[in-house]
Amino acid sequence: MDFTFTEDQLMFREAISRFLMTEAAPEKLREIWETADGRCPELRSSMATQGLTALSIPEADGGLGMGDIAWSLMTQELGYYGIPDSLADTAYVGAGLFSALDDNVAGKSDYLTKICDGELRLAIGHQCSPLVADAHLAEVLLLQHGDEVHLVSRDDIAEVVNQSIDSSRRLSQVTWQPKPETCIASGEVGAKIWHETLNRGALSVAGQLLGLAQRMLDLSVDYSVQRKQFGKAIGSFQAVKHHLADVAGKIEIAKPVLYRAACSLENNHPLADVHVSQARNFCSEAAALAARHGIQIHGAMGYTWEVDLQMFMKRSWAISNTWGDSIFHQARVQDYVLNSDVDLAPSKTFEGA
Amino acid sequence: MKLTYTPEQQSFRLEVRAWLAANVPKEKLPTYDTKAGFELHREWERKLHQAGYSMVMWPEEYGGRGCDLTDWLIFEEEYYGAGAPGRVNQNGQLLLGSTLLEFGTPAQKAQFLPRMASSDDMWAQAWSEPNAGSDMANISSKALLDCDHYILNGQKTWSTRAIYADWAFGLFRSEVGSKRHHGLSFLMVPLDAEGVTIRPIKALDGEDAFAEIFFDNVKVPVEHRIGDEGKGWHVAMATAGFERGLLLRSPARFQQPVRKLVQLYRDNKASADRDPSIGVAVAKCWSDAEAYALSAYNTVARLNSGAKIGAESSLNKVFWSELDLLIHQTAMNILGATGELLASGSLAQEHAYWLNGFLFAQAGPIYAGSNEIQRNIVAERMLGLPR
Numbered sequence: 141m142d143f144t145f146t147e148d149q150l151m152f153r154e155a156i157s158r159f160l161m162t163e164a165a166p167e168k169l170r171e172i173w174e175t176a177d178g179r180c181p182e183l184r185s186s187m188a189t190q191g192l193t194a195l196s197i198p199e200a201d202g203g204l205g206m207g208d209i210a211w212s213l214m215t216q217e218l219g220y221y222g223i224p225d226s227l228a229d230t231a232y233v234g235a236g237l238f239s240a241l242d243d244n245v246a247g248k249s250d251y252l253t254k255i256c257d258g259e260l261r262l263a264i265g266h267q268c269s270p271l272v273a274d275a276h277l278a279e280v281l282l283l284q285h286g287d288e289v290h291l292v293s294r295d296d297i298a299e300v301v302n303q304s305i306d307s308s309r310r311l312s313q314v315t316w317q318p319k320p321e322t323c324i325a326s327g328e329v330g331a332k333i334w335h336e337t338l339n340r341g342a343l344s345v346a347g348q349l350l351g352l353a354q355r356m357l358d359l360s361v362d363y364s365v366q367r368k369q370f371g372k373a374i375g376s377f378q379a380v381k382h383h384l385a386d387v388a389g390k391i392e393i394a395k396p397v398l399y400r401a402a403c404s405l406e407n408n409h410p411l412a413d414v415h416v417s418q419a420r421n422f423c424s425e426a427a428a429l430a431a432r433h434g435i436q437i438h439g440a441m442g443y444t445w446e447v448d449l450q451m452f453m454k455r456s457w458a459i460s461n462t463w464g465d466s467i468f469h470q471a472r473v474q475d476y477v478l479n480s481d482v483d484l485a486p487s488k489t490f491e492g493a
Numbered sequence: 494m495k496l497t498y499t500p501e502q503q504s505f506r507l508e509v510r511a512w513l514a515a516n517v518p519k520e521k522l523p524t525y526d527t528k529a530g531f532e533l534h535r536e537w538e539r540k541l542h543q544a545g546y547s548m549v550m551w552p553e554e555y556g557g558r559g560c561d562l563t564d565w566l567i568f569e570e571e572y573y574g575a576g577a578p579g580r581v582n583q584n585g586q587l588l589l590g591s592t593l594l595e596f597g598t599p600a601q602k603a604q605f606l607p608r609m610a611s612s613d614d615m616w617a618q619a620w621s622e623p624n625a626g627s628d629m630a631n632i633s634s635k636a637l638l639d640c641d642h643y644i645l646n647g648q649k650t651w652s653t654r655a656i657y658a659d660w661a662f663g664l665f666r667s668e669v670g671s672k673r674h675h676g677l678s679f680l681m682v683p684l685d686a687e688g689v690t691i692r693p694i695k696a697l698d699g700e701d702a703f704a705e706i707f708f709d710n711v712k713v714p715v716e717h718r719i720g721d722e723g724k725g726w727h728v729a730m731a732t733a734g735f736e737r738g739l740l741l742r743s744p745a746r747f748q749q750p751v752r753k754l755v756q757l758y759r760d761n762k763a764s765a766d767r768d769p770s771i772g773v774a775v776a777k778c779w780s781d782a783e784a785y786a787l788s789a790y791n792t793v794a795r796l797n798s799g800a801k802i803g804a805e806s807s808l809n810k811v812f813w814s815e816l817d818l819l820i821h822q823t824a825m826n827i828l829g830a831t832g833e834l835l836a837s838g839s840l841a842q843e844h845a846y847w848l849n850g851f852l853f854a855q856a857g858p859i860y861a862g863s864n865e866i867q868r869n870i871v872a873e874r875m876l877g878l879p880r
Contacts, residue, residue: 141502141563142495143794209494361876376879378865381872388871389808396787403496418780474776477755478762484755484779486570486748487506489786490496 141490143399145213149206152191153213159190160221166448169222173307177277184227188258193231198239201252208343212402215344219351222451224308225459226274228344230262231255233463236340237264237282237289240333245324247291251280265314266338268464275299275312285318287330292322306458307451339405339416341463346401346416346423350394352456353423356430357387359449360437367439374437383433390426397422410492414476417469424466427456496790498567505560506567512544513575524849525581526700531615531657534581538612548586548610551594555602556610562793566743566786573745574752584653585609585616587740589662589681596679596720596728605681617655619663619682619706620729622648627866629664630673630726634708636665636680638722641715643667643680645688645708651860655704656693658684664725671723679725681717688712697852739793739806741861742813744786750820750850751782757827757847765827774823781816785809804874807867814857814864821851 145153163186172180187193195210197203204210211232218228235255241248254260263278275281276299283290299312325333361384364375374380401419404412431453435442442449460466477484498506522537523530541547542556550565551557560568580586586609593602608614625631634647649663661682668676684691688711693701720728758765758775765771788809792802824847825832836845858864872878 141498141790141794143791144798145494357876361878364878373879375872378869381876381878382865382868384876384878385808385811385868385871388875389811392805392808393784393788393812396791397784399494399791400496400787403494418783421780422784470773470776473780474772477776477779478758478772481759484748484752486574486745486752486786487510487567489570489744489748489783489790490498 143396145209149210149213152195152210153217156190156192156214156217157220159187160217160223164221164223166222166451169308169451173224178308178310179224179226179274179277185258187223187227188256192227193258194256196232196235196239197252197256201249201256203235203252203256208340208402208406209399211344212347212398215347216351216354219348219353219455220355221351222308222355222455225345225348225455225462226263228348229264229273229341230260232344233337233341234260234262234264234282237333237337240336241289241325242329245291263312264337264341266334266341266463268338268468269462270313271302271311272299272314273309273311273462275314276301276310281314281316283314283316283318284334285323287326287328287334288318288323289325289330289333290316290318290322291324292316296322304458306454308455309458336405338464339412342416342420342469343398343401343405345459345463346398346420349420349423349427349456349460350391350398352452353387353391353394353426353430355452356427356434356449356456357384357391359452360384360387360430360434363441364437380437383437387426387430387433390422390429394419394422394426411476413472417464417472420464420469421466421473424460424469427460431456502563502567505564506571509546509568509571510575512546513571513577516540516544517575517577522578524698524700525579526654526696526698526702528657531581531654534578535612535615537578538580538582542611547612548590551590551606551610555594555606562739562796563790566745566789566793569743569745570748573743573749576749581654582609582612582615583741584618585614585660585662588618589616591740592662592679592719592728592731595731600716601719614660615654615658617652617658617661617684617704617706619649619652619655619661621651623650626651627863629729632664632666632677634663634665635669636667636678636713637669638667638715643678643713643715643718645680645682645711645713647708649706649708651694651703652691652706653703655684655706656691656701660684661706662719664729667725668723674726676723677725677729678722679719679728680713681719682708682711682713686711686713697855698849739789739802739809742809744782744789747782747785747813747816747820750817750824751778753846754778754820754824754827757824761827764829768826771823771826774819774826778816778820778823781812781819785813785816788812804870807862807870808875810861811858811864811867811871814854817850817854817857821847821854825851 194203195206199205215228238251261277261279263272263275263281265272265283267284278294281292283292297314297316299314302311304311364380365373367374398419401415404415434449438449441447522533525531525534545558548557549560549568553559590609622632636643636645661684664677665680667678688709690707692705694703696702754775831840834840834844
């Protein structure tokens with residue numbers, strides 16, 4: 141029962157963390173988000189230089205050939221540093237979708253190489269949401285039509301862009317017509333691809349939420365040590381300590397749940413759906429409590445635009461209902477526990493049910 | 494990362510499962526908080542020990558099986574899954590046992606561990622005092638060194654099953670005038686020694702589940718001290734860590750009631766679903782118990798790679814104690830009007846399983862260091878907040 145990460149995985153995480161700490165500081169992100177597009181091609185390409193976009197691209201296509209397990213570490217870093225979720229949607233979820241396509245699909249390998257090099261802007265429209273993130277910038281869109289997967293050029297869609305309370309996000313209503321020539325998978329193959337894509341998107345969000353929770357906890361700890369009232373740091377008061385300890389507890393318990401789900405998805409475990417939703421629920425809870433207690437500890441400052449807490453808090457609120465809303469993920473776990481006839485014996489934790 | 498068992502682990506599981514299927518008493522034993530129940534549990538412990546299953550992760554020379562912690566988790570899953578009796582000597586075996594293995598002299602290990610593994614010696618804890626509860630460093634019971642033995646005077650309290658036990662272990666102030674956590678020594682005391690008086694305290698269920706221990710010039714040989722003179726706090730903190738952490742409450746201890754809770758829900762689905770929050774709570778109990786199991790395997794992997802468990806054992810303790818409350822509160826909500834009934838009545842004994850568990854769950858956030866103290870530890874040692 142090996143729950144550990146490889147040296148490579150851990151070193152890569154460390155390198156990405158150091159890079160983002162300097163290259164994606166909050167003040168820089170604020171500037172980017174205030175532009176019309178909300179994106180910075182230079183930042184994306186420097187992340188590609190770091191190898192981030194190559195992580196799960198097959199080695200044959202020039203990538204690092206890692207998988208969901210490695211991404212469960214990296215998505216935490218993306219969340220921690222507030223990198224817009226479009227990066228993970230492209231480099232992780234999109235790359236997974238392209239990899240799952242039949243090798244005969246025209247351009248498959250080229251797209252994977254372009255993702256790897258940080259050159260492809262991609263948007264994915266899954267039926268779990270009426271909105272498509274970053275459609276306004278996408279070169280191509282992967283769109284769902286029933287069980288069919290369509291690869292559609294942006295020229296062939298009409299989009300209406302919406303702003304989100306999270307200033308990094310651009311969400312479009314997309315109108316398009318499915319055509320036989322844009323269909324790249326259908327039937328059972330297409331259904332399986334969409335199913336797996338939803339799980340991968342949900343796991344990506346879970347990791348980002350956990351990273352966001354850690355960031356909000358760190359910001360709140362820092363603030364509670366600096367801020368003085370009644371002549372001492374507010375972090376010395378027990379009520380404040382207990383708020384923060386509870387957030388730490390939610391984060392710690394969510395980690396192994398996230399890692400198990402990543403392992404299940406990577407290895408096609410028969411209960412991957414349940415494990416992914418379970419991870420998503422734990423990470424959502426951690427982020428929700430980190431936001432709730434974070435703003436409480438920051439007091440009125442937490443309600444301002446100026447203090448960085450808001451960037452991470454809003455991101456967590458926004459993405460906690462993407463790639464399957466919280467009702468969907470709660471329901472998937474509940475359905476397994478309540479409506480199956482599985483004997484949930486203590487020995488079954490790692491069994492395939 | 495590879496979340497599968499080795500063939501050896503799988504065969505160990507099947508071996509344990511087969512033995513338990515053949516040996517677990519068909520009739521549930523009476524509670525070990527009564528004298529008769531206590532002795533029946535001791536007999537069961539002897540049977541476990543003869544089969545080599547009493548302390549699977551202890552070295553063989555001390556009555557164990559030399560298993561690693563993963564095997565122990567597997568053993569626990571099978572043990573709880575089989576509905577085997579509660580471990581009556583666990584305060585000794587899991588808490589003092591771990592301490593002796595780490596801090597004991599070879600002579601102490603040889604003298605105490607085998608008899609603890611076989612439950613020939615039953616152990617009670619003697620930490621708390623009337624004025625030293627959450628504030629354990631306020632201990633005032635004295636142990637004055639007199640040549641080759643200590644003279645003990647003072648009072649301990651909340652000692653679980655002390656009226657039936659053979660030995661107690663705890664902290665005593667051995668340096669006159671010392672303050673707080675300085676000058677304390679960790680001692681093991683035979684409870685049949687002259688000058689020891691034990692007075693039972695009735696617990697919530699009316700049984701003599703714990704006790705006060707009074708020491709009136711009790712002589713304890715100096716060989717019964719664990720660790721250095723005056724350095725007992727350090728030893729005790731290690732023990733408290735074991736307790737809050739994994740050992741005392743393995744995940745299976747919660748997964749088994751969750752398994753029963755799910756069954757209870759499924760058996761009473763129509764009635765339970767009148768309130769949709771019941772199903773939500775049942776699913777949360779499963780998810781939390783499963784998460785605790787994942788966390789345990791994760792911790793074991795980290796221990797195996799050389800890491801130490803620190804303040805996160807406090808998070809463990811908060812998590813499982815709150816989970817235990819949720820499990821049993823949910824069961825009581827499903828049982829409805831019959832939940833309050835004692836086992837002696839006309840309804841099935843299954844009800845008493847939930848009632849007893851519900852009562853004991855109330856103690857979880859209090860014993861082994863109250864959850865308020867645990868949260869302080871997390872805030873100060875993990876997050877670095879000022880005292």
